[in-house]
Amino acid sequence: MSRKDWPLWEVFIRSRSGLHHKHAGSLHAPDAEMAISNARDVYTRRNEGVSIWVVESRHIHATTPGEKEELFDPAEDKAYRHPTFYDIPDEVGHM
């Protein structure tokens, strides 16, 4: 495997606050172990994380921009999925 064939990896980092792993960026590396160690050097130099995931970019499947309307517009007119849709008298207090 030459340098040319080093795959691209996507890096996900869980911040100290214990939230979900979040996409931080990408890098090239010959294997997962080196991808993780490079990710540590590049993306967590200031205590940004307590856990790292790496996944080869080619394994990520994604929606395409052309699907955007079909997939996401149907959620637009469903206000009843949000708490503010419901009228509760103030006297009831916080709910």
Next chain:
Amino acid sequence: MQFRTMTAQQQQERFEAIIEAEGKVEPKDWMPEAYRKTLIRQISQHAHSEVVGMLPEGRWITRAPSLRRKVALLAKIQDEGGHGLYLYSAAETLGVSREDMVSDLLTGKAKYSSIFNYPTITWADIGAVGWLVDGAAIVNQIMLQKASFGPYSRAMIRICKEESFHQRQGYEIILKLAQGTPEQKELAQDALNRWWWPSLMMFGPNDDASPNSAQSMAWKIKRISNDDLRQKFIDQTVPQANFLGLTIPDPDLKWNEERKAYDFGEIDWEEFFNVVKGNGPCNKERLRDRQEAHANGEWVREAASAYAAKKAERKEAA
């Protein structure tokens, strides 16, 4: 599922609507070829600048005057390497390969910021670079956080978070020298004298001599003109120089009460274009150092590949 395929006209309209609405164009979105090309050129040049920018400062790591200065400088330079990586990654989402970008840099085909073709001849230069060069870069990069291309904008947000320590560590170096012995103060003044004008040139030619700027601004890649960015940098830097008790090497520099901004002298654009063309004090040295560094790293890349291959084989055998 059956998805609508858009006509060329609809794609163009959709792209324009994203720009108009201050949205972000993402790598898989349709975009005009010229937009893609402009971004590839700009982002890769930006990446090269981060990488080449490590060279003038790298010279001083072994000669930093204290351990405190040394760890700070090392950390800053390491950051710049990271900035190069974020930007190369952003450019790759547009369909260029890392290999091609690196090779364009090493063959001298690609450009990088001219500022890095000036030498760092004294320790005060390390202070001036952090204060002025990173300071100017920050003014530009704050604007670019709002660039219309998502990956570029996100890289800039990350970079800006890391940059402010760069400028502060530089200013602190200059401050200590300016408050030091007469000789030390002279070093600080000398560094300011040499870095001031090249720093102003970092924002590029005047607006009327910068034909591509208008298109970049229409695309919202660039949000503020070269001259306006330069003015912003001058206005924020002059008081910092005054605090140091140093003199900015421009006899025409004076506060304009009407404009609420500093007037300043003519920039020597001949010098600028001369350095861009490759005739600056360090153009050849920088290219040679990059080529050497790349060649010297070859065995590391080979070893990493061999190690990964061996591990994969073992895993298969097990």
